[in-house]
Amino acid sequence: MKIVHLTPYYVPAYAFGGVVSAVEGMAHAQCARGHEVTVLTTDSFDQQQRYDGPYDEIRDGVHVLRARQLSARLRGRFNLGTPLGLPGLARRALKGADVLHVHEFRTVENTRVLPVAVQKGVSVVMSPHGTLGYETGRGTAKSLWDDLVSRNMMHQIDRVIALTEQEAHETRALWLQYGLVPDVSIVPNGVDASLFAHLPDGAAFRERYRLGDGPVVLFMGRLHARKGIAELVEAFRLVAQPDARLVIAGPDEGMLTRITPHLDDRMIVTGYLDAEARLNALAAADLFVLPATGEGLSMAVLEAMAAALPVLLSPGCNLPEAQTTGAGLITEPTPQALAAALSGLLGDGERLRGMGQAARQLVQSRYTWEAVAIQLEQVYRAVIGLD
Incomplete structure (x- = not known):
């Protein structure tokens, strides 16, 4: 099967x-199963810089095509893509393709590529990756975008994953x-568990950030209001x-200036961590x-x-089995509820270790x-009429 993924950003961005890691994981797993996989993306790297590598490359078996953006800063500040020449790249990538898998919903990239897919008769599936809800910020802008753009794009999407x-x-x-x-299928994200089977010694990370020998609570993600970082602090x-x-x-x-006045000497902000540093954390x-x-x-x-x-999660993380399998707790994302859960867990090292083993088993089993690649194949086949 020839599969094309469309994503606003790709490795190493x-x-x-998480969408970057998600598309990477899907693409690699699909290549391993013998599919021809292309990722169509932009030159986004971080909030200010462009990717400085080749714009047409084979990366770990995946063909990656990147469109240059008019402005890297617009992407970084407003998550607004300004891709140049993307329809031309799409026509090239979609030649002979069986399916276009679109990642994220309200993107400029989608408006450039979906019409090409429709013109070529390529089936389209879309993974929102948590971007649908209005409550996650910019609600008015999202609503306006939907009225002007999304309502037409919905007709171009054959299946939502x-x-x-x-x-x-x-x-x-x-x-x-x-x-x-809409036609909707449910397929979760995955993870390469082998990457986390043999972690480095955490002592070096503790020493670098002067964490001492006590319990360490880790928040790792974008410092965005919807991540609950202010409530956690x-x-x-x-x-x-x-x-x-x-x-x-x-x-x-946008959250660092908001939380900084509330940090005490038990809280450490590291900034962005690369892959190796994340493993150490x-x-x-x-x-x-x-x-x-x-x-x-x-x-x-x-x-x-x-x-x-x-893991200590909120209901908004959509992972209730973390609690039902003993891998973690689910609590409301209020300061009082979080504090109560943290206080109960941090004083019980044996319980934490047991929950950690259950967490690893949950990932390995589901x-x-x-x-995930097998489930996606089943969805693709149904959409393109092979089943």
């Missing part, structure tokens, strides 16, 4: 969040606003455990926390669980990329 039942519900509700009923101030530390790792998306941590108000299915959470870290 990890600063743009939701990460969770909650995202499937959001999809149906949004399509219904425009009198449409307030909650940690309520935790009466002097040797506990909160490590806040990830690129800033996971190795040093005792508990992973994500109190997000809205997620698809967080890659950071799956990676933490693959590293045998217990969230490997091989399993």
Whole structure:
């Protein structure tokens, strides 16, 4: 099968969040299963810089085609793509393709490429990756975009691939606003568990950031309001455990100036961590926390669980099985609820270790990329009429 993925950002643009790792994992797993895979993307690298490598390359078996952007800063500041020549690249990439798999919903890239796919008769599936809801910020802008752009684009999408039942519900509700009923399948994100099977010694990370020997709570993700970072900082101030530390790792998306006045000497902000540093952070941590108000299915959470870290999550993370399997706890993302959960967990090292083992087992049983690739194949085949 010839598969083309369309994503606003791709490896090594990890600063743009979990969608980059998700598309990377899908593409590699599909290549391993014998498919011909192309990723159509832009030269986004981080909030200010462009990718400085080749724009047409074979990367780990995946053909990657990048469109140059008019402005890298517009992407970094407003997540607004300005790709040049993307329709031409799309016509090249989609020649003979069986399916176009679009990642994220409201993007300029989609408006450039979906008409080409329709013209060529290529089936289109779309993974929102948690970008549908209005409550996650910029609600008015999203609503206006939907009225002007999305309502037409919905007719070009043959199937939506939701990460969770909650995202499937959001999809149906949004399509219904425009009198449409979408076809929806549910396929989760995955993780390469082998990357987290043998972690480095966490002592070096603890020493670098002067974390001491007490329990370390790790938040790793973009510093965005919907990630619940402000509530987590307030909650940690309520935790009466002097040797506990909160490590806040990830690129800033407007929240650093808001939380800085509330940080105390038990809280450490590292900024963006590359892949090696992220492994070191996971190795040093005792508990992973994500109190997000809205997620698809967080890659950071799956990676933490693959590293045998217990997780403290909000209902908005859409992973109730973390609690039902003993891999973590689900609590409301309020400072008081988070503080109570943290206080109960940090004083019980044996419980944390047991939860961590359950977390790793959960990932290995349900969230490997091989399993995800098989499920995606089934969706693709149904959409293009092979089943």
